[in-house]
Amino acid sequence: MKGLKLFLMAIAVMSILVLAACGGGSEEGSNDQAENGNESDDVITIKVGHISPDGQAYAIGFEEYANAVEEATDGKVKFEIFGNGSLGGERELLEGVQLGTLDMSLITTGVVTNFLPEISVIEFPFLFRDLDHIYKTLDGEVGQELLDKLSDVNIKGLAFWENGQRHLANSKRPITTSEDLKGLKMRTIESELLLDTYRALGTDATPMAFPEVYGGLQQGVIDGSDFSTGVYYTTNVYEQSKHFSEVGLYYASATLVINQGLYDSLPEDVQKVMDDLGKEYAQRQRQINQDLTAEYEENLIADGVEIIRAEEIDIEAFREAVQSVYDKHADRYGDYVERIQNVE
Numbered sequence: 001m002k003g004l005k006l007f008l009m010a011i012a013v014m015s016i017l018v019l020a021a022c023g024g025g026s027e028e029g030s031n032d033q034a035e036n037g038n039e040s041d042d043v044i045t046i047k048v049g050h051i052s053p054d055g056q057a058y059a060i061g062f063e064e065y066a067n068a069v070e071e072a073t074d075g076k077v078k079f080e081i082f083g084n085g086s087l088g089g090e091r092e093l094l095e096g097v098q099l100g101t102l103d104m105s106l107i108t109t110g111v112v113t114n115f116l117p118e119i120s121v122i123e124f125p126f127l128f129r130d131l132d133h134i135y136k137t138l139d140g141e142v143g144q145e146l147l148d149k150l151s152d153v154n155i156k157g158l159a160f161w162e163n164g165q166r167h168l169a170n171s172k173r174p175i176t177t178s179e180d181l182k183g184l185k186m187r188t189i190e191s192e193l194l195l196d197t198y199r200a201l202g203t204d205a206t207p208m209a210f211p212e213v214y215g216g217l218q219q220g221v222i223d224g225s226d227f228s229t230g231v232y233y234t235t236n237v238y239e240q241s242k243h244f245s246e247v248g249l250y251y252a253s254a255t256l257v258i259n260q261g262l263y264d265s266l267p268e269d270v271q272k273v274m275d276d277l278g279k280e281y282a283q284r285q286r287q288i289n290q291d292l293t294a295e296y297e298e299n300l301i302a303d304g305v306e307i308i309r310a311e312e313i314d315i316e317a318f319r320e321a322v323q324s325v326y327d328k329h330a331d332r333y334g335d336y337v338e339r340i341q342n343v344e
Helices: 003-043 055-073 089-100 117-123 131-138 141-153 192-200 209-218 229-234 260-265 268-302 315-321 321-331 335-340
Strands: 044-049 077-082 104-109 153-170 185-188 204-207 224-227 243-259 305-310
Touching: 003 321, 055 077, 055 104, 055 153, 055 268, 089 104, 089 153, 104 192, 117 141, 117 192, 117 243, 117 335, 131 141, 131 243, 141 153, 141 243, 153 229, 153 260, 153 268, 185 192, 192 204, 192 243, 192 321, 192 335, 224 229, 224 243, 229 268, 243 260, 243 268, 260 315, 268 305, 268 321, 315 321, 321 335
Parallel strands: 044 077, 044 104, 185 204, 185 224, 243 305
Antiparallel strands: 104 243, 153 224, 153 243
8 A cells, every 4th residue: 555655656746747847848949939930020021023934034133133132131131032923914013012012023114104104204215325325324313313203102113124125026027217117007005105106107006915916916917016135035926027126116124113111111221232232233134134135136046037237227217207206295204305315
């Protein structure tokens, strides 16, 4: 009997020790979880959406930018990137950034004009002399003013990246002068500025959504449109429009944007990193785009496309042909057109 009592007492003591050990482990685990939670709270996760497939300039450039920001902030900022239009088209993405349902994006500037009409001034036909003129404008005073205006619509503009020069492709004939365009059915986006541009060039201007362009060319609903070299090649529209003239109808930039409220909530040092690297990586992304363009051109020639180079084209004839567009539209942009033309 005495042995039984000793046995029961031993079990009781062991039970107490086990419970104490479990309790100690539980408390330690809670502390670890709390600490981990605090660390997680310190990490700023930014959700990004864009339309570019992997391997194109938008995607490559943003991936490099994201890595640079993460490194410069010692991992304080992390990015979740959803490319290839998986979160929607550019209009939907920009609306998301404005509303705060998406944190950040890289948007072709033509789409941004729906939110800030003044920004379309950089898409005037034949406004720029060359790439150097474009970059000095976008990276200078005029470009910064336009980026700053986006704050009025709850969007913070960080920098202008690159979509590319828009050239003319068609299925009928080579284009070397504005006269060659007369009578062609040319697709454009629903933009008064571009519709008037195509009309001034003597074409039958036809508004059409981009997903319909390949079929429109195939069926003869349109004869051609304007494309950057990258879009022309990667979307296969060259299969239906074998004449590609490096006219440089207008320059299409891409605006790096973040929700204004989110930006304002970031620590100042993080804001500075995102600002500075946004502009630094504009240079890098543009170079990526130029390098890819050269590669695309080689592939296009191999696939039987006739590329009419800029030196073979009478650009001055084009500039003269679109003067009516400047007469009609320039005043609504204040002095921006003149200031851009005067950038040296």
